Amino acid sequence: MGAMSRRGASGAFSPMAMIVIVLVGVVSFAGLGVLSAYAPELKKGDDGRAHALSRSSVGYAATVRLLQTSGRGALVGRGPLPASAEDGLLVLTPALGSGAVNLDDFDHPGPRLIVLPKWATMPDPNRKGWALATRIVNDKASLAVLPADLRKGLTLRAPPPEVGPLRLYRPDGQLFGLQPSVRAPRSLEGKGWTPVLKDQDGRMVLAMHTESQTYVLAEPDLLNTTALKTLEGARTAVALLDLIHAEDTPVVFDATLHGFARARSLLRLLLEPPLVGATLVLVALAVLAGLQAGVRFGPALKPRRAVALGKLALADNTAGLIRLAGREARMTPLYAQLIRASAARAIGAPRGMDDPALDAFLDRVSVTVGASSTFTALAERARAATASDMMQVARDLHLWKQELIRGRQ
Structure with missing residues (x-):
């Protein structure tokens, strides 16, 4: 009985039921207004x-x-x-x-x-x-x-x-x-x-x-x-x-x-030419505003500060400067080097290795753990990346690092 009561209560306030209730109320109110204007x-x-x-x-x-x-x-x-x-x-x-x-x-x-x-x-x-x-x-x-x-x-x-x-x-x-x-x-x-x-x-x-x-x-x-x-x-x-x-x-x-005189009223004036066009426009705007309020993509955004504070503001400002200078694509090889150093520390790579030796070592580890790609291939993609595909290269580098860490563990 408790489960049935909960299902009945949730169904009574379903979105479709609320839409029907609102539509019936709007149509009834509009009909009452028209009948009141033309009652005589x-x-x-x-x-x-x-x-x-x-x-x-x-x-x-x-x-x-x-x-x-x-x-x-x-x-x-x-x-x-x-x-x-x-x-x-x-x-x-x-x-x-x-x-x-x-x-x-x-x-x-x-x-x-x-x-x-x-x-x-x-x-x-x-x-x-x-x-x-x-x-x-x-x-x-x-x-x-x-x-x-x-x-x-x-x-x-x-x-x-x-x-x-x-x-x-x-x-x-x-x-x-x-x-x-x-x-x-x-x-x-x-x-x-x-x-x-x-x-x-x-x-x-x-x-x-x-x-x-x-x-x-x-x-x-x-x-x-x-x-x-x-x-x-x-x-x-x-x-x-x-x-x-x-x-x-x-x-x-x-x-x-x-007592059968045709009364003059503001409501009747709004329902007859030449103001009936403006009335229809206002009704259409009200309908669109109601649809926008009832159907939107996700929750309402909270208002943000005009000037952000903390690390988020520093990151946003830095990203804005890089985007303004057109240097996004040049950051991809640097990001690849950062991922290489972080992955080497995470898996305990030997210290003192130069860059070619470290790249070869990471490639052997990638093959051993069954990673989806090798670092050398990813580094080559990073050097050739453009502004449109740099985000995909960055995701692949991050995924490769996670695969190496999990494989070593």
């Missing part, structure tokens, strides 16, 4: 409220989809609008109780349409994305979403909650469209407003403020999902939007009033 855009927004991301009965996601599939430009705005949408129609669908819309927050020179809220709803607990219509809000609560200068002198007519068809007419009395089933259709009254569409009673349903390009729609059931239940209602909704925006310009449904 990843929200589907299908929460049952009255905005362009909601597919409930009071939402406008179906209208956006209808415009897109019919070949008309339509998009959901979560931040500053692109330059291509400056001349398009901006549709604002403020939430009930959110306060007055500040039109100065929207840098949009084109026409703007404010759709007044009508229904007080709550999410359906049994069906995600669905809404339960609780009641029709009063006229004051609906008009409270308009700016003060637009709300002044404007009244909203709210008839009893009866269901019936709503016919729309142009100001000249020409029939514009039909919404087969509308509950308690609403209309506007007030000075300073130009009627764009009227109901069968001659009251304004869609009006334009005379001093601005701001339109107000009293009846949201002409544009939301409820309006698209029938083919006639869908045609009327598309025709209504076509009436107040220029051809070949997009219709932008704002979602920032409902």
